[in-house]
Amino acid sequence: MIALLSFLPGRRTSAAFAALVLLGLSLAFAASVGETSIPVQTVMSTIANHVWGAGYDVDPIDAGIVWNYRLSRAVVAASCGAALALSGAVLQALLRNALADPYLLGISAGASTGAVSVAILGVGAGMFGLSVGAFIGSVVAFAFVSLLALQAGRGTGAIILAGIAGAQLFNALTSFIVTKSASAEEARGIMFWLLGNLSGVRWPDATQAFPMAIIGLLVCLWHARALDAFTFGRDSAASLGVPVRRVYVILIGISALMTAVMVSIVGSIGFVGLVIPHAARFFVGNRHGLLLPLSALIGALFLVGADVISRVIVPGQVLPIGVITALVGAPAFALILCHGRILR
Amino acid sequence: MTLELRNISWSVGFKKIVRDVSLRVEQGEFLGIIGPNGSGKTSMMSVLAGIRPPSDGMALLGDQPMRKVGRRNLARRIGFVEQQADTSDRITVHEAVSLGRTPYLSLLSPWSAIDDDIVTSALESVGMGNMADRIWHTLSGGEKQRVHIARALAQQPDYLLLDEPTNHLDIHHQLGLLELVHALPVTVVAALHDLNHAALFCDRIAMMDGGKLTAIGTPSEILTQQNLRDVFGVEADIETQSDGRCHIRYRVRNQMGVQTKKGRVA
Amino acid sequence: MLKMNRQGLAAGVFAAGLVLTATGAQATEYPLTIENCGRSVTFEKAPERVVSLGQSNTEILYRLGLADKVVGTAVWFNPVAEEYREVNAKVKRLADNDPSFESVVGQKPDLVTNQYQWHVGPNGAVGTVTQFNELSIPVYTAPADCVGKDNSTGGDGTRLDAFSMDLIYQTITEMAQIFDVEDRGEQLVADLRAREQAARESVESIDGSGVSMLFWFSSAEIDVDPFVAGQKGAPGYIANILNVRNVIDSDDEWPKVGWETIARANPDIIAIGKMERRRFPADDWELKMKFLKSDPVTSQMTAVQNDQIVVLDAMSMNPTIRTIDGIEMVAKAVVDLRKSQSN
Numbered sequence: 001m002i003a004l005l006s007f008l009p010g011r012r013t014s015a016a017f018a019a020l021v022l023l024g025l026s027l028a029f030a031a032s033v034g035e036t037s038i039p040v041q042t043v044m045s046t047i048a049n050h051v052w053g054a055g056y057d058v059d060p061i062d063a064g065i066v067w068n069y070r071l072s073r074a075v076v077a078a079s080c081g082a083a084l085a086l087s088g089a090v091l092q093a094l095l096r097n098a099l100a101d102p103y104l105l106g107i108s109a110g111a112s113t114g115a116v117s118v119a120i121l122g123v124g125a126g127m128f129g130l131s132v133g134a135f136i137g138s139v140v141a142f143a144f145v146s147l148l149a150l151q152a153g154r155g156t157g158a159i160i161l162a163g164i165a166g167a168q169l170f171n172a173l174t175s176f177i178v179t180k181s182a183s184a185e186e187a188r189g190i191m192f193w194l195l196g197n198l199s200g201v202r203w204p205d206a207t208q209a210f211p212m213a214i215i216g217l218l219v220c221l222w223h224a225r226a227l228d229a230f231t232f233g234r235d236s237a238a239s240l241g242v243p244v245r246r247v248y249v250i251l252i253g254i255s256a257l258m259t260a261v262m263v264s265i266v267g268s269i270g271f272v273g274l275v276i277p278h279a280a281r282f283f284v285g286n287r288h289g290l291l292l293p294l295s296a297l298i299g300a301l302f303l304v305g306a307d308v309i310s311r312v313i314v315p316g317q318v319l320p321i322g323v324i325t326a327l328v329g330a331p332a333f334a335l336i337l338c339h340g341r342i343l344r
Numbered sequence: 345m346t347l348e349l350r351n352i353s354w355s356v357g358f359k360k361i362v363r364d365v366s367l368r369v370e371q372g373e374f375l376g377i378i379g380p381n382g383s384g385k386t387s388m389m390s391v392l393a394g395i396r397p398p399s400d401g402m403a404l405l406g407d408q409p410m411r412k413v414g415r416r417n418l419a420r421r422i423g424f425v426e427q428q429a430d431t432s433d434r435i436t437v438h439e440a441v442s443l444g445r446t447p448y449l450s451l452l453s454p455w456s457a458i459d460d461d462i463v464t465s466a467l468e469s470v471g472m473g474n475m476a477d478r479i480w481h482t483l484s485g486g487e488k489q490r491v492h493i494a495r496a497l498a499q500q501p502d503y504l505l506l507d508e509p510t511n512h513l514d515i516h517h518q519l520g521l522l523e524l525v526h527a528l529p530v531t532v533v534a535a536l537h538d539l540n541h542a543a544l545f546c547d548r549i550a551m552m553d554g555g556k557l558t559a560i561g562t563p564s565e566i567l568t569q570q571n572l573r574d575v576f577g578v579e580a581d582i583e584t585q586s587d588g589r590c591h592i593r594y595r596v597r598n599q600m601g602v603q604t605k606k607g608r609v610a
Numbered sequence: 611m612l613k614m615n616r617q618g619l620a621a622g623v624f625a626a627g628l629v630l631t632a633t634g635a636q637a638t639e640y641p642l643t644i645e646n647c648g649r650s651v652t653f654e655k656a657p658e659r660v661v662s663l664g665q666s667n668t669e670i671l672y673r674l675g676l677a678d679k680v681v682g683t684a685v686w687f688n689p690v691a692e693e694y695r696e697v698n699a700k701v702k703r704l705a706d707n708d709p710s711f712e713s714v715v716g717q718k719p720d721l722v723t724n725q726y727q728w729h730v731g732p733n734g735a736v737g738t739v740t741q742f743n744e745l746s747i748p749v750y751t752a753p754a755d756c757v758g759k760d761n762s763t764g765g766d767g768t769r770l771d772a773f774s775m776d777l778i779y780q781t782i783t784e785m786a787q788i789f790d791v792e793d794r795g796e797q798l799v800a801d802l803r804a805r806e807q808a809a810r811e812s813v814e815s816i817d818g819s820g821v822s823m824l825f826w827f828s829s830a831e832i833d834v835d836p837f838v839a840g841q842k843g844a845p846g847y848i849a850n851i852l853n854v855r856n857v858i859d860s861d862d863e864w865p866k867v868g869w870e871t872i873a874r875a876n877p878d879i880i881a882i883g884k885m886e887r888r889r890f891p892a893d894d895w896e897l898k899m900k901f902l903k904s905d906p907v908t909s910q911m912t913a914v915q916n917d918q919i920v921v922l923d924a925m926s927m928n929p930t931i932r933t934i935d936g937i938e939m940v941a942k943a944v945v946d947l948r949k950s951q952s953n
Binding site: 096222238241286 | 429
Binding site for chain 1: 835859867871876890905
């Protein structure tokens with residue numbers, strides 16, 4: 001069927017169509033599988049009821065679970081996976097470093113500091129929850145890293161080192177707060193959150209995550225050619241007519257924003273931003289016009305799948321999703337490294 | 345369309361790398377830039393190419409300040425080949441050269457057959473027409489340099505700026521490259537470290553020393569014994585050939601006879 | 611059937627206590643050696659200065675009338691019980707949570723009692739038993755935290771045997787022995803046992819069997835997976851003796867279970883924890899209530915729709931002396947449920 005589609009006029013449109021179909025299927029799958037088993041019939045009826053008001057008779061708890069818990073969670077997982085993979089691809093191109101990932105800018109470390117400040121120090125006096133604290137923390141950390149990078153001089157090395165310094169600083173702050181103030185129970189609660197967790201996700205989170213992912217995709221796609229131009233470095237890109245500074249600000253900014261939003265909703269999920277772009281490169285090479293959308297698609301599918309696995313692999317328990325992405329991501333990365341010839 | 349520098353300076357922090365340089369590139373010429381290491385050649389080339397704005401003074405293209413010309417327009421007129429440009433990305437030769445079309449592409453004018461033709465002819469100009477599908481890292485140093493030149497040519501520039509293009513190449517490729525570039529229908533500005541190459545290929549030579557442009561003129565005017573001694577710190581004899589071209593014969597101190605070093609040590 | 615109310619029972623016990631004292635209840639013979647958490651702890655005489663690390667132990671000490679012997683307290687989850695507010699105000703509070711080793715020994719105690727082994731134990735955050743013993747300070751750990759429990763797994767530890775109020779009674783009895791107030795100890799234990807019995811009987815009398823329950827302590831964020839009670843902790847005990855089924859199967863003391871699983875299990879009664887602490891926004895019982903009623907899935911649960919939500923003090927959901935309050939409140943909730951069902 002996919003092969004047939006490629007004969008249709010406009011290879012790009014048929015590819016986009018196939019991508020949407022794949023995504024839709026993955027969302028339906030994620031809505032059908034979860035901690036408890038709900039018959040497929042119920043799932044389909046619920047979706048039908050909500051999407052076009054079909055009026056089937058469904059148990060309200062089951063319907064609520066499928067629609068409000070599972071489906072919203074799947075949408076957020078897809079958005080998050082896409083956003084992280086996009087950020088990773090963009091940063092790898094801009095910083096000319098195959099190991100760059102969205103957390104390089106200190107965002108995840110800042111988010112964890114913000115979250116523990118709220119959860120353990122009680123900053124904000126219970127007025128806002130972990131998510132807002134995490135977002136503020138990531139913004140602060142990113143500002144710190146940016147200032148440091150500017151002071152450290154030009155060049156991608158400065159940015160990378162500033163990011164590492166910032167991440168170390170904020171991670172240290174997090175550890176300090178946790179060891180000094182937290183009881184065992186609090187520490188356990190916050191550690192679970194920090195490892196990435198989609199349990200608390202509902203539709204309001206999805207209405208934040210999904211548009212952010214779409215906007216991020218559009219902005220990055222707009223700059224696809226500029227990203228290609230960075231192949232031989234910044235000066236090369238400048239000589240090809242790319243407004244280097246402006247592109248840096250916009251793309252690093254949008255990556256940071258996407259990552260901060262996603263981390264504040266679901267915590268830090270690792271490996272997606274690092275590995276998925278390489279997986280996509282394995283299939284379509286380095287042209288960003290193809291690499292960016294494919295990274296986003298693979299990232300989305302990957303995280304939806306990882307979320308489902310995190311719920312069913314240990315009966316009755318939900319594993320942190322960051323554990324699943326690392327367990328899958330690390331060997332996958334090793335495989336790509338050996339066979340995919342990332343660096344020669 | 346003229347390319348000109350008027351009293352430009354360029355600094356890094358408090359250190360002045362290029363001081364008060366004025367230069368006007370004549371259309372169709374092959375202008376060589378020579379000078380010892382640290383004389384500011386690369387920095388001056390960057391300003392000339394429009395990649396870096398000068399700290400003082402003005403760089404002009406077609407009598408318009410480069411700032412006003414705009415980056416994309418600059419990229420359509422000036423092709424710049426850096427000293428060292430490599431990538432660990434897995435790209436083909438064709439993809440590398442295609443990057444040269446960046447200043448012409450946009451959402452409204454996407455890649456078309458015309459761009460394909462331009463890339464092909466650029467590759468053929470550098471004698472690599474049959475290597476379009478080769479992977480970048482499988483190329484030799486000389487082939488990589490030629491691909492860079494092809495990329496710059498794909499920009500369809502009026503000016504081709506080369507920063508020490510023959511570094512890391514063996515002699516066969518060094519000369520081949522310069523011959524190729526000389527034959528192209530573009531104005532060339534090349535920073536060269538081999539003075540004899542400069543003598544062979546350049547219509548004019550500009551000499552830099554300590555950030556200043558100390559002299560500019562024909563090879564025979566610039567490559568004098570005095571200049572070689574003062575600026576480069578070498579002793580040499582200049583031979584002038586019948587066609588006006590000169591050749592530098594370096595003098596080495598303590599010239600021994602037939603006895604080899606081996607003989608001295610043993 | 612004759613229904614005895616709490617006060618009548620208490621009066622009866624008090625009378626019995628008087629009789630016991632009149633007949634000359636045992637006084638402690640020193641030196642006294644007690645087996646405590648795998649160690650032998652010896653006392654030459656009743657301690658005069660005790661530092662108590664754990665709200666439950668502290669309140670037991672107050673109950674036994676030993677407030678004047680307490681020179682420092684720490685590890686508080688809630689404000690002290692109403693009746694001890696005055697005496698507690700005179701006692702120095704070293705920390706709300708974990709005090710430092712030096713602050714404890716700085717009070718020159720001749721006994722340290724702790725509620726949790728992760729404060730004083732092999733990996734104690736405050737110190738190890740050896741450290742205290744080196745300064746000739748004996749340590750008494752509440753049996754509830756070491757009997758049938760493996761604390762080497764870290765965190766809250768894993769309960770191998772289910773918790774039982776007997777462990778609290780043991781704590782009371784042993785502490786009373788140590789301080790040579792055995793009569794008061796016996797009285798207190800008898801009082802508590804009687805209350806426990808009464809609660810049981812009230813549930814048995816209206817056929818409270820077949821009721822299912824959930825105990826929700828708190829959550830890291832209001833809508834993520836909640837910390838709910840497993841089978842072996844204090845809530846598990848409460849459910850057990852009242853013949854109520856805890857819908858959570860886990861052997862962990864406070865596992866995280868997804869709302870999806872809980873909603874499908876659909877318990878008849880939901881107990882939510884009330885506490886002063888505001889580490890997590892969900893610590894606030896009103897927020898928990900609001901969540902249950904507004905979340906699109908939990909609002910469909912039977913317990914939420916029928917307003918069968920009982921607010922329990924956090925201390926009563928933990929293995930402490932106040933677990934007895936929990937038993938009473940849950941018993942009342944079950945009785946109310948059955949009443950509303952028969953109407």
